[in-house]
Amino acid sequence: MSRTAALPDAWEPKVRAVLASVRPDLARRPLRPLGAGHESVALLLDAESDTYVLRFPRGETGAASIAREARLLPELAGTLGVPIPRFAFTAPNPLGPGSFCCYPIVPGESLDEEDWHARGLLDEPETARRVAELIEAIHAFPVERARELGVPEVDLRARHTRELPRVHAEVVPLLPPDEARRLVAAYERYLGDDGNFVAPPTLIHADLSLDHLLVDGTRITGLIDFGDVRIGDPDYDLCYLWPETNPAFVRRLQEHRGRRLDARLEGKLRFWELADPVSDVLYGIEHGMPDVRDEGVDLLTTLLAP
Structure with missing residues (x-):
């Protein structure tokens, strides 16, 4: 969650009223905004013995994520070597649909990409190994059990095939002509290569970025933000680490997993690096958020420049 928390009027008495009904000991404790994403907004609650995160879905998609x-x-949680959110309770959402969740804050500090680089954390010998272990543990979770628990499966070929007409109609007109041609060509290369879609699907975090890996000093101490968890292409769990780190780090990570950073994987990662801001552009257009649209266009223009 990186955007400013946008809370509705009179949010605090509504939240405190629900807390009083489920956890009276928390109802009068200090509350403060933590942040917001597209699908939810979060508060921090300071209790006597712990600090809690309260996450409230903004729409039906966010409500479904919290339920999942x-x-x-x-x-x-029992299969990973670091803490992840463990819900203390869920309760009816006073600020929107579905239920909100409350969990003790996961230990560690969330750092942005610049801080990871400035602190030299990517060069620490244990960092790539630890991230590799987390990815492998998530991917090892039984797929059939994930399906039983309601985790949806994503078909990336179908998703981006459906997306391509919108790219032509809504994104291409916002880009310089040469960059627009390169974007369409990238979609066509990715979608036209059967080898990009042969990996057996696994459980994936699907939002594994540096700011979701919590740290204390040089140690990774937690992993958060499982709202996008899916069953899908296991390579997708590298798609945010690729632009945020560097090829050398991803190569080391893959070596710890007993795998290679080969030309095919690099091609997939470079495509997903483009597809992410495309999604932001389309989201911004659909939801009337010109700042999100324009940030996506700016990033695409930079990535597609010769």
Whole structure:
């Protein structure tokens, strides 16, 4: 969650009223905004013995994510070597649809990409190994059990095939002609190569970025933000680390996993690096958020420049 928390009027008495009904000991404790994403907004609650995160879905997609996490995370937590969110409770959402969740804050500090580089954390010998272990543990979770718990499966070929007409109609007109041609060509190369879609699907975090890996000093101490968890291409769990780190780091990470950073994987990662801001542009257009649209266009123009 990186955007400013946008809270509705009179949010605090509504939240405190629900807390009073489910956890009276928390109802009068200090509350403060933590941040917001497209699908949810989060508060921090300071209790006597712990600090809690309260996450409130903004729409039906966010509500479905929290319900899914409530089923999956208790089983997944026991398979990972670091803490992840463990819901203390869920309760009816006073600020929107579905239920909100409350969990003790996961230990560690969330750092942005610049801080990871400035602190030299990517050069620490244990960092790539630890991230590799986390990815492998998530991917090892039984796929059939994930399906039973309601984790949806994503077909990236179908998703980006459906997306391509919107790219032509809505994104291409916003780009310089040469960059627009390169973007369409990237989609066509990715979608036209059958080898990009042969990996057996696994459970994936699907939002594995540096700011979701919590750290204390040089140690990774937690992993957060499982709202996008899916069953899909295991390579997708590298798609945010690729632009945020560097090829050398991803190569080391792959070596710890007993795998290679080969030309095919690099091609997929370079495509997903483009597809992410495309999604932001389309989201910004669809939801009337010109700042999100324009940030996506700016990033695409930079990535597609010769």
